[in-house]
Amino acid sequence: MPPILIIDGHLDMAFNALFYRRDLTRPVMELRNREDSVRGGISSHPDSLERRKGPQTKHFTPTVALPDMRKGRVGMMLSTIMVRVQDPHDNTHNAVRTQAIAYARGQSHLAYYKALEHKGEITFIKSITQLDACVRSWESPTDTTPIGLILSMESADPILGPDQVGEWHGAGLRSVSLTHFGANTYGHGTGTVGGLYPPAYALMDALAETDIAIDLSHASDLSFWQIMNYWKGPVHASHCTCRALVPGQRHLTDDMIKAITDRGGVIGMVFAEQMLSPAWNWDDPRTHYTTATRPMKAVLEHMDHICNLTGNTDHVAFGTDLDGGFGLELSPTDYNTIDDLQCFLDIMRAHGYNENDVAKFAHGNLIRFFKSNWS
Amino acid sequence: MSDHPYLIIDSHLDLGFCAIQINRDITQPAATVRVHDAESTMRGFGSCTTTFHELHKGHVGIVFGTVMSRIDPNDEWTRTGMWDQTQCHGIGMGHYAVYKAMERIGVVRQIHTSKDLDDMVTAWQNPKADTPIGLVLAMESADPSLDPEQVPYWYDLGLRLVSISHYGVSSYCHGTGTEGGLLDRGRPLLDALKEAGIIVDLTHTTDQAFWEILDYYDGPVAASHHNCRALVPGQRQLTDDMIKAIVERGGVFGTALDAWMLDPDWQREKPAWAQTTKATLESVADQIDHIAQLVGNANHSGIGSDLDGGFGQEQSPRDLNTIADLQQLPEIFKRRGYSETDIQNITSGNWVRLLKTVWGKI
Numbered sequence: 092m093p094p095i096l097i098i099d100g101h102l103d104m105a106f107n108a109l110f111y112r113r114d115l116t117r118p119v120m121e122l123r124n125r126e127d128s129v130r131g132g133i134s135s136h137p138d139s140l141e142r143r144k145g146p147q148t149k150h151f152t153p154t155v156a157l158p159d160m161r162k163g164r165v166g167m168m169l170s171t172i173m174v175r176v177q178d179p180h181d182n183t184h185n186a187v188r189t190q191a192i193a194y195a196r197g198q199s200h201l202a203y204y205k206a207l208e209h210k211g212e213i214t215f216i217k218s219i220t221q222l223d224a225c226v227r228s229w230e231s232p233t234d235t236t237p238i239g240l241i242l243s244m245e246s247a248d249p250i251l252g253p254d255q256v257g258e259w260h261g262a263g264l265r266s267v268s269l270t271h272f273g274a275n276t277y278g279h280g281t282g283t284v285g286g287l288y289p290p291a292y293a294l295m296d297a298l299a300e301t302d303i304a305i306d307l308s309h310a311s312d313l314s315f316w317q318i319m320n321y322w323k324g325p326v327h328a329s330h331c332t333c334r335a336l337v338p339g340q341r342h343l344t345d346d347m348i349k350a351i352t353d354r355g356g357v358i359g360m361v362f363a364e365q366m367l368s369p370a371w372n373w374d375d376p377r378t379h380y381t382t383a384t385r386p387m388k389a390v391l392e393h394m395d396h397i398c399n400l401t402g403n404t405d406h407v408a409f410g411t412d413l414d415g416g417f418g419l420e421l422s423p424t425d426y427n428t429i430d431d432l433q434c435f436l437d438i439m440r441a442h443g444y445n446e447n448d449v450a451k452f453a454h455g456n457l458i459r460f461f462k463s464n465w466s
Numbered sequence: 467m468s469d470h471p472y473l474i475i476d477s478h479l480d481l482g483f484c485a486i487q488i489n490r491d492i493t494q495p496a497a498t499v500r501v502h503d504a505e506s507t508m509r510g511f512g513s514c515t516t517t518f519h520e521l522h523k524g525h526v527g528i529v530f531g532t533v534m535s536r537i538d539p540n541d542e543w544t545r546t547g548m549w550d551q552t553q554c555h556g557i558g559m560g561h562y563a564v565y566k567a568m569e570r571i572g573v574v575r576q577i578h579t580s581k582d583l584d585d586m587v588t589a590w591q592n593p594k595a596d597t598p599i600g601l602v603l604a605m606e607s608a609d610p611s612l613d614p615e616q617v618p619y620w621y622d623l624g625l626r627l628v629s630i631s632h633y634g635v636s637s638y639c640h641g642t643g644t645e646g647g648l649l650d651r652g653r654p655l656l657d658a659l660k661e662a663g664i665i666v667d668l669t670h671t672t673d674q675a676f677w678e679i680l681d682y683y684d685g686p687v688a689a690s691h692h693n694c695r696a697l698v699p700g701q702r703q704l705t706d707d708m709i710k711a712i713v714e715r716g717g718v719f720g721t722a723l724d725a726w727m728l729d730p731d732w733q734r735e736k737p738a739w740a741q742t743t744k745a746t747l748e749s750v751a752d753q754i755d756h757i758a759q760l761v762g763n764a765n766h767s768g769i770g771s772d773l774d775g776g777f778g779q780e781q782s783p784r785d786l787n788t789i790a791d792l793q794q795l796p797e798i799f800k801r802r803g804y805s806e807t808d809i810q811n812i813t814s815g816n817w818v819r820l821l822k823t824v825w826g827k828i
Contacts, residue, residue, distance in 0.1 A: 105556065108552070108553050108556065109545075109553060109556050109557060109560075110545065112539075112541070112542075112545060112547075112548055112549065112553065113549075114548070114549035114550040114552070114553060116550060116552065117549075125539065125549070129539060129540050129542060133540055134538055134540045134541040134542070134543055134544075134547055134633075134634075135538050135540070135541075135547070135633040135634025135635075135641075135643055135644070136538065136541060136543065136544065136547065136633045136634075136776070137633070137643060137734055179489050184489075187486075187489050188489050188490070188491050188502065189491045189493075190567075191485070191491075191493075191564065191567035191568065191570075191571070192485050192486055192489060192491075192564070192567075194563060194566075194567045195482070195485060195486050195560045195561070195563035195564040195566075195567055196486050196560055197563075198559055198560055198562075198563030198566075199486065199556045199557055199559055199560025199561075199563065200556065200560075201559070202555055202556045202558070202559030202560065203552060203553065203555065203556030205555075206551070206552035206553075206555040206556060206612060207552055209552075209612055210552060210612075212552075251567065251570060
């Protein structure tokens with residue numbers, strides 16, 4: 092089948108550009124070569140001699156860059172501002188010590204997207220008009236068609252207070268996850284057992300004044316239900332899989348899936364070993380490992396499960412999280428670069444999904460979700 | 467320490483970098499940050515000396531805070547060196563956002579105009595516990611400015627001083643450690659800086675670029691963190707001719723406190739933890755004294771410490787524990803026979819004069 096428009100509902104592009112220092116305007120294969128050459132390369136800063144180097148960070152092989160997205164017609168994305176307040180001991184360095192630092196890192200991510208827009212590489216999508224225009228531009232794309240960006244935020248720590256919500260909305264923010272890993276400013280996220288902190292309610296009140304959706308992907312179980320009880324606005328899970336199939340609090344229970352989809356929410360399918368393998372338990376680090384075992388087809392198990400629960404194909408989408416703190420090593424075994432997402436659509440077809448279902452999964456459901464929330 | 471503290475202006479601090487790359491809570495005492503750093507994943511930037519708490523303690527009431535990111539593909543160390551200017555712009559805006567976040571909690575007040583500057587100078591005559599630190603936005607390597615057309619945008623954010631290169635080769639000019647001059651895009655950038663009224667910082671230019679910029683650019687110049695080649699050899703320092711050329715243009719120097727720029731015996735190829743510098747705060751005074759003797763007055767020197775700019779206490783004058791110890795400098799100048807006026811000019815007056823000359827009355 093010819094390629095169709097894909098919207099990826101969860102990518103961490105700015106984090107990759109500013110922490111892993113990837114120039115995402117270059118193809119993935121070039122990024123891989125560059126990263127091989129950098130290891131052992133000498134910075135022009137003379138203090139960066141070996142004695143000065145911090146501990147080596149783990150290296151993950153990149154799979155996502157803008158030219159490869161164009162090649163695979165991944166013409167639109169939700170991409171994050173990603174930084175959280177948490178004891179900074181983790182190896183991906185997106186946990187910071189204070190909310191002021193989180194705000195500044197978040198602003199650096201926003202500024203990177205703006206610089207990409209300045210260069211014509213991407214275009215911000217803030218309205219239905221812009222969304223429709225972007226969809227149209229991808230009906231007959233060229234090598235330079237800008238990729239549409241709906242700005243999202245993974246952990247709300249960069250929002251310094253309810254009074255700042257308007258500023259972030261003006262900048263393009265349309266989806267916020269209140270928490271991420273650990274206990275953050277607004278509440279408990281993945282891997283913890285607490286709920287929301289009091290500032291979360293004032294923040295939600297301010298968010299309710301806008302058309303920003305709440306992303307439940309990284310809520311702890313208690314936070315999840317506290318949000319669902321208090322928040323009347325749009326909800327979705329940008330990148331989640333099913334706890335009925337894989338163990339750990341990171342995944343959605345059937346009740347959670349029903350609660351989200353009953354309110355019109357869409358659930359993004361993650362293309363990562365740690366989300367697809369029953370052998371990997373999020374709540375038990377002893378089960379974590381470094382090489383993928385599962386192919387893209389494993390994503391179908393989760394998609395089927397959600398579609399069976401809801402009785403339709405209206406609530407599933409891509410939310411791959413590719414390169415989101417991992418790389419090729421933990422991506423599906425038959426996946427190499429992001430243009431391979433088109434192959435996944437063929438896997439869906441072979442599995443019996445009709446063309447209408449495929450189109451809904453590839454882009455239709457996310458378009459409907461955002462258009463129904465935006466005025 | 468003197469019986470009354472002097473207002474000190476520090477013309478070069480990478481505080482934004484300390485916050486978002488090193489992940490330091492720069493509102494805390496240095497001693498607290500040192501404890502934090504020991505358990506941090508981002509080691510390797512030295513022992514903390516500089517936070518807003520320490521600046522306040524040392525009456526360092528006005529600082530130039532940088533936006534710092536450059537083209538430098540191999541910089542796995544600070545992670546401010548990048549492959550492409552889009553990334554530099556992101557990092558640079560992150561550093562700016564640190565200062566805005568500090569302003570929001572009342573720790574900083576950004577200085578845009580002569581009036582803002584006067585207000586901060588006045589506030590620091592009788593500072594209170596909550597008197598904010600005045601901050602002038604500076605840029606080290608112009609790469610975060612995506613093109614010359616973006617200069618007015620940065621000016622509106624408060625940018626008032628720019629060095630167009632840093633280490634390596636920026637998008638606009640050859641910098642420290644390289645050989646070469648201005649690049650094609652350098653001159654349009656200088657035009658835009660002139661048009662905006664932004665001071666060109668000659669620190670981190672190559673020798674060739676230094677003279678090319680002075681030939682081409684007739685706006686205000688300075689050297690924000692720069693010592694004397696007559697005392698410490700190497701391209702990173704200014705020759706006497708360069709010093710005279712900057713003085714002729716009314717420029718001001720900030721004396722840097724990085725041990726290798728103060729101590730000719732410092733061995734850069736050796737780890738900082740494997741050597742002890744003989745540099746002290748007296749060595750800082752020696753640098754300032756050299757310029758004063760060369761030009762016949764003390765109207766052009768200041769302090770541009772660069773403390774915590776990728777190094778820490780271990781690579782600073784050995785009698786300096788935190789940046790608050792800059793307050794020992796006035797006593798040293800007194801002992802050396804400098805007048806009260808000279809001391810005030812060195813600690814703050816020369817920078818205030820330059821900024822007000824450039825900015826006018828507004």
